[in-house]
Amino acid sequence: MTDVLIVGAGPAGIRAAETLAAAGVKPVVVDEAERGGGQIYRRPPDGFSRPGRKLYGSEAGKAADLHRVFDALVAEGRVRHLPRSSVLGLYRGQAQVLGPDGVESLHHDRLILATGASDRLAPVPGWQSAGVYSLGAAQIALKSQGVAIGRRVVLAGTGPLLTLVAAQYRAAGASVEAVLDTAGLSTQLAGGLRMAAARPRVTARGLAMRARLGGTYRAGVRLDGIDAGAEGELELSWRDGRGGAHRTACDAVAMGWHLRSETALADLAGVPFDWSDTWAQWLPRADEMGRAGGGVYLAGDGLSILGADGAEIAGRLAAIACLADLGLSAPDPLRDLRRMRRMRRFADGIARAFPWPARAVRALPDEAVLCRCEGITAGELRAALPGSGQDANRAKSVTRVGMGRCQGRFCQLAGAEIMAGACGVGPERMGRLRAQPPVRPASIEALAEPRGS
Structure with a gap:
């Protein structure tokens, strides 16, 4: 059989x-x-x-x-x-x-x-701070344990999951301070027409969900950074579509740029x-x-x-x-x-309406952390380019970007974008990180003594 x-x-x-x-x-x-x-x-x-x-x-x-x-x-x-x-x-x-x-x-x-x-994540200065989660993690906390990631939450990124998690948190009674979408309304409209032509009911349902967020939702924003206080409080700095500066206080941030x-x-x-x-x-x-x-x-x-x-x-x-x-x-x-x-x-x-923020990632300041697992900054990755060349795996060996617990799941795409920006080429020229077993964390004891051995 x-x-x-x-x-x-x-x-x-x-x-x-x-x-x-x-x-x-x-x-x-x-x-x-x-x-x-x-x-x-x-x-x-x-x-x-x-x-x-x-x-x-x-x-x-x-x-x-x-x-x-x-x-x-x-x-x-x-x-x-x-x-x-x-x-x-x-x-x-x-x-x-x-x-x-x-x-x-x-x-x-x-x-x-x-x-x-x-989650597909784009690093933001300060995103390594305690209290910063992915949108998926925020949703899992709500579904699995019935808890919110904080009392006052800011959601940032782009894509349908951003609106969905915001609606779910509000329905659960959490205080959603702001929903910050990096995709502009004109970009969303161009992709939204394709969405509506393919699945009009689903598109209409998403628009209705968005409308219920009211003024909490802002489109076309730029995320400048996350500041963490000594008592665990957070403040997210951002700019609206016209360039106006804002600072929103909260105790938790969830981010994600689709999947x-x-x-x-x-x-x-x-x-x-x-x-x-x-x-x-x-x-x-x-x-x-x-x-x-x-x-x-x-x-x-x-x-x-x-x-x-x-x-x-x-x-x-x-x-x-x-x-x-x-x-x-x-x-x-x-x-x-x-x-x-x-x-x-x-x-x-969807992909056209809520694009990956390539320009913002390429402009990430040198001091910003890129790889949260290993604490590697964008500047360290850029500085390694003379030795690594346009090769993601070689850059991984030189800098340890992608060697941590997540195995590059959260930093690989952003790392390739930063390298590509410094070299003036497309991110595909950097190649992709090769997968290696074990693809999930496992104890040495479990690996050393497999069942039935």
Whole structure:
């Protein structure tokens, strides 16, 4: 019997598992959470009192359906679920999986990577201060534990998640002092027209959410820095679209510039990558069904940033491709392929409406911290260029940028932008940091004594 391993139990992973199970294939699903749902539909602990409508808003019905489907698959024994587990590495059909009981090696003939995405962060002077979070972290705190990251919160960055987290925090009773969007209204309008043409209802829902923020929301801002006081208080300095200076006091800041695909396992699996001008990042290459070659299939935001609805479709398509390649009966993919093309048009509009702030990142002052894990400044990276040249991996070796706990997830894109700005070229000329196992932090004890050894 062919062993199929799915990494990730978010919308893409769940729909892939459902499609395989319907065809009689029992996949193994590895996920870092206790229960399926992914980041977007993350589930709170048992006994949590906030209802689904408060947690997921208009998407509560979709969240409940995905949770029900996955729970049923596990309860019926049609899926083997390994919760609280991370894939550390991949090598010749073996996945090294770190779970609650240590590390074990899982054989697989086919691999579906539904690894999702994380926040795309642009450094700002002072962002290393205590009390500064990513937008995703702010949302996880609310969904997982029912707490806000602070009593007075400032949200900054750009993209749909900025508005969504602001709306969720206000609904939970938190005081949102300001919502600062680095994308100007004219830029948002140009991309928004594409969004509306592809998915008018979703676009209208986002606009309504934005309107409810009122004067708290400001577009076209420039973030100058974050100052931290001795008692933990913060003050964010910013300029409005006309250049007027402002300082907003708070006790927590959450930042994010849309998302970056989680691609480390795709890299270890030997998947080729291409630079995306649309998303200003390296993305793995696959066909429209998610085939990436060598028995590897990609689905969801780990392949392309298409959101939760697009991830569900991509998960089904990847599973259909897997079944077809195994010579098994598979559903007709035509309807999902048509829907996926619409999702891509919508995502293209999002990317254009809420662009990566390349100019601001290139202008980051020398004294500003670039790599929070290692405390490396933008100036240190620029100073290393004569020795590293236009090569991200060599710059990593020289400066330690990207060597910390996050393995470059939060600093790689900004680092490449800073190097490119100093060299007068595009960021793609810097290359990309190569993934290395373990792709998640693991203790020496767990690695030294794998389960079953």
